[in-house]
Amino acid sequence: MKITEMWKKKQPTVSFELFPARNAEAAEKLDRVIDQLAVMEPDFVSVTFGAGGSTREGSRQLVELLKKDLKLEVMAYFAGYGLGPDDIQGVLDSYLNLGVDNVLVVRGDPPHGQPDFKPHSASLAHASDMLEFIRPRYTFCLGAAGYPEGHIEAESRQKDLEYLKLKVDKGAEFILTNYFYDNRYYFDFVAACRSLGIMVPIVPGIMPIFSVKMMNHLAKLCGAGISSDLRQKLAALPEGDIPALLKFGIDFAFEQCKELIAAGVPGLHFYTMDRSQSTIGVLARLRQEGLI
């Protein structure tokens, strides 16, 4: 089912992001995580795609498992960086054959650890170009990525929003945001989008904190700001106490979700990092308190 249809019947939807396992050990762990997360009955699950086609087969297999074996609704991501038109169609045709209805189109970044990777000579420069290519050829419900704090390469916040509008004009029917630790970024972002005429649903991404090292690492990569208040609260936790950190992360994300739900968001999308505990912890509390 197209997610835009789903939102006509239910809001907020609850969804989880998964990425394909990199090795056999991770695959075993991912199987367990999927079983645990499936119990939470998500409205859909998403599967990342390594730019340059680096996870092409792994992504396809994971989509197949979720869609065909577990009968879950899937949003497949597609990162077109470095790919030529035939590759783009090859990947999307494989998703079409699996019965996928929803595709999030992102540009992607040069693949990690592949210094010799050469983009296809006809590869497209931006997600808006990819949407322009894909829209007339496929009937998927298409989405695009949005950055409440601005994309790290953006010339300016305003330009970034204008390019986001271009993605919608080229066919994106919804926007899925990068995660953030301060809801004000999301609220200001939505207001700025609306004033620019971007009227599609904007789904907030949530990443419960489960590791300070990982949080710092990803913040640098994705540009999610960490306030001094949040840093102080994390610093006040007993050092090395993982259960205390996990509980903090769950409480923090719960409060974020509570405020987002009250504001009427169309969905809550959890970046699970292929872990189940924190996402389940947040959802269990939201359900316990009758918020979803």
Ligand SMILES: Cc1cc2nc3c(=O)[nH]c(=O)nc-3n(C[C@H](O)[C@H](O)[C@H](O)COP(=O)(O)OP(=O)(O)OC[C@H]3O[C@@H](n4cnc5c(N)ncnc54)[C@H](O)[C@@H]3O)c2cc1C
């Ligand atoms: C929800 C979500 C899911 C993601 N999933 C994946 C994934 O599965 N695989 C993966 O590899 N990466 C993924 N990413 C990361 C993403 O690929 C990177 O953030 C990438 O750097 C930008 O992708 P984009 O689609 O936003 O690119 P674009 O929309 O092309 O934007 C990239 C930069 O170029 C600028 N820009 C945009 N259009 C134009 C234009 N026409 N002319 C000039 N400048 C322009 C923008 O302001 C921005 O700074 C995801 C990100 C998010 C938020």
